Amino acid sequence: MKRCRKCGERAVIYMRQHRLALCKEHYLEWFVEQTARTIRKYRMFTKHDRVLVAVSGGKDSLALWDVLWRLGYQADGLYIGLGIDGGIAYSDRSREVVEAFAQERGLHLIVEDVPTLYGESIPEMARRTHRGRGKPCSVCGLVKRHIMNRVARDHGYTVLATGHNLDDEAAVLFANVMTWQVGYLARQDPVLPARDGLVKKVKPFFRFYERETAAYALLRGIAYIYDECPFAQGARSIYFKEVLNRLEEERPGTKLQFFLGFLKAKKQGAFAAIQEQAEGELHACEVCGQPTTAPGRCAFCRLVTPLTSPTPTPSP
Amino acid sequence: MKDKARGTATLILRDQTFTVPAGITVREAIRHVGLVPESVLPTRDGELIPEDERLQDGDVIRLVAVISGGWA
Ligand code: SF4
Ligand SMILES: [Zn+2]
Ligand SMILES: [Zn+2]
16 A cells, blocks of 8 residues: 655555655645646746636646646636537536636636637538548637637737646657657747747646646546547547557656657757747738738638638738 | 455446456556556545555446547
8 A cells, every 4th residue: 555755644646657656635735836846947937927828628727727826826717619519518518617617716717709709610610611631620729729829919918828738748749750740849849938929838737647637636626527529539649648658557657758858859959950940930910910920811810711700801 | 257255346437337356456457457547547436546455345436537639
């Protein structure tokens, strides 16, 4: 029987990669402390920053908002309604969960509803534009990134925080390495500094295993959406996570080494040449004013402007 | 051929149910049914339980899936 390293009581969780066993109370404490350390170590933000947390209703983003609130950061939430039903009223239910969470803690939540704002749900946009081979995830990602940056800029937030954990990051890295998408490798980072109209982006949970963020949500009693977005089923990300967990099972610490090793190599300049290319000049989109790589309309505006967009199009 | 003297325990993951022999640890039971312990959290009556706990006859363990997907 494993005992808590701090108090000697019976441990509820054992993290093999750290050889660390903790009881409930000390696990909750450890998790909050570790987040604070990561935020400081990677210079993500300070108490002076206004942080916007992207919350989906899932365990990671709600756990992140909870921890930032406990640590006394100025953290507001942004929920983006995607208009996804999937027979389980996914978007409606996740919105309810997020609203209840914010209300219980007296936190400020901004809600942006895609169908209300742009006249179409995410799956409808994907269908109309024939993007993503039956899965709306690429459209969804594009729309979410656009809205997050716009809201952050419009409301004066200095940092955008997302709940991505180490398993998310390792799975993305694994997928990009399998296909040698070097451009993506250069851009993957838990801290993306602000530039040319893009608000700084950070991932304070990137050193936690997904198991740890789930354990935090569970032990803290956070009510989160357990059902997945229906489009996540059979996603490549899940497959890669499973594969990595099988490796982890045989050799504890594999996932962490894989990702931290990548960050180290990157810091040493292993991807410098591609990074320069990836960081080419950004232009302001002629419709919405948000940064885009090519002059003209940004990818978001090319996606939504066929319809009546709430942003008036300035005459050229 | 189950050991009657020791009985069995049940593992539940979403809509799947597995029967395992009692007396083994939670971790062993998870591996026994072909799942990866790293991908689930074992709970009893909503409370997280340690993986080294030995299963008793009649135990019902709910496994909380920790992996979520979506590429965004
Ligand atoms: S699974 Fe795809 S569609 Fe669903 S929320 Fe994630 S990115 Fe969007
Ligand atoms: Zn303790
Ligand atoms: Zn635009």
